[in-house]
Amino acid sequence: MPTEAKAPFNNAKADIILRSSDDVYFRVFRCILALASPFFEAMFDLPQPRRSHSNDEMLDGLDVIQVSESSRTLDMLLRFCYPAAVKDPSMEDMNDVEEVLEAAMKYGMEEVEERVRKAMVAPSLLESKPMHILAIACRFGLEPEARTAAKYSLHHTAPTRDTLVAACLPNNVIQGLVAYRSRCGQAARTLCDNLDWLKQSQTHSFYEWWTNCCPCNSKADVRYLTHGTYPREWWADYMDKTSVALEESPCGAALTRNLAEAVGRANSCPSCRRRAQDQMTQFTGTFARELDRVIAEITLDIAI
Numbered sequence: 001m002p003t004e005a006k007a008p009f010n011n012a013k014a015d016i017i018l019r020s021s022d023d024v025y026f027r028v029f030r031c032i033l034a035l036a037s038p039f040f041e042a043m044f045d046l047p048q049p050r051r052s053h054s055n056d057e058m059l060d061g062l063d064v065i066q067v068s069e070s071s072r073t074l075d076m077l078l079r080f081c082y083p084a085a086v087k088d089p090s091m092e093d094m095n096d097v098e099e100v101l102e103a104a105m106k107y108g109m110e111e112v113e114e115r116v117r118k119a120m121v122a123p124s125l126l127e128s129k130p131m132h133i134l135a136i137a138c139r140f141g142l143e144p145e146a147r148t149a150a151k152y153s154l155h156h157t158a159p160t161r162d163t164l165v166a167a168c169l170p171n172n173v174i175q176g177l178v179a180y181r182s183r184c185g186q187a188a189r190t191l192c193d194n195l196d197w198l199k200q201s202q203t204h205s206f207y208e209w210w211t212n213c214c215p216c217n218s219k220a221d222v223r224y225l226t227h228g229t230y231p232r233e234w235w236a237d238y239m240d241k242t243s244v245a246l247e248e249s250p251c252g253a254a255l256t257r258n259l260a261e262a263v264g265r266a267n268s269c270p271s272c273r274r275r276a277q278d279q280m281t282q283f284t285g286t287f288a289r290e291l292d293r294v295i296a297e298i299t300l301d302i303a304i
Helices: 030-036 038-045 071-081 094-106 110-120 123-128 130-140 143-155 161-166 171-193 196-201 204-211 233-248 252-256 259-266 276-296
Strands: 016-019 024-028 062-066
Touching: 024 030, 024 071, 030 038, 030 071, 071 094, 071 110, 094 110, 094 130, 110 130, 123 130, 123 143, 130 143, 130 171, 143 171, 161 171, 171 233, 171 276, 196 276, 204 276, 233 252, 233 259, 252 276, 259 276
Parallel strands: 016 062
Antiparallel strands: 016 024
């Protein structure tokens, strides 16, 4: 007894059957396949020879076409092809993304390919699996997705060269990614060491808070000298730790890694505690925007 695919690919009114590599039978409609794929359109336009071979499979009077995709991949691929009433499949597994994308390209399903490419750069996937996305993008020559994944890889600590090789990344991509990360780290540390950007974007309330006298010890570090006032010691220590964090992961998330500790120290001062939380939140937000601007200007030199 043949294994039938689940709905909607078990429709009794279907006019052709696709058999997956693991022998699951998908009852589908020629018109839908032809509209979605020039490959199938050309196949169906060919004159159909008279059947003379016993190995030409039929089931319930319908032609059966053997395909190389698994039933899981074929199910997801066909769901992208079917009308809006059929919900798009979830693309949370990167192996699914890779296999469906490969099948869409193989059959010339441009709209499906576009939707899978959009799914593979969903924020949730980019945050959790940027290196896997980068590897898939390199394999299929998807430069925009590769550059996006490279940027999101900055949210994680630098992968080792063995990890990059294991991800099946080409040597030129590995070299380009390492150089890109190094330039981004240097740019981030420069923002810590040179606060000119802060002087141009700070609010008046930050200026008042910065120059306000309080019992906190100050730290005579010229890097942080602003408005003729040295920073509070806890703020300077926060910046020193943040500079190291940014070198490891040059992204906005690194700015909040030591924020709670800094605010906790500020709360021990009766003057700082009233406004430290608000001012540090505003400061890290401004810092993050400036960091994003600087990182966006750094190019990733790779050829896919």
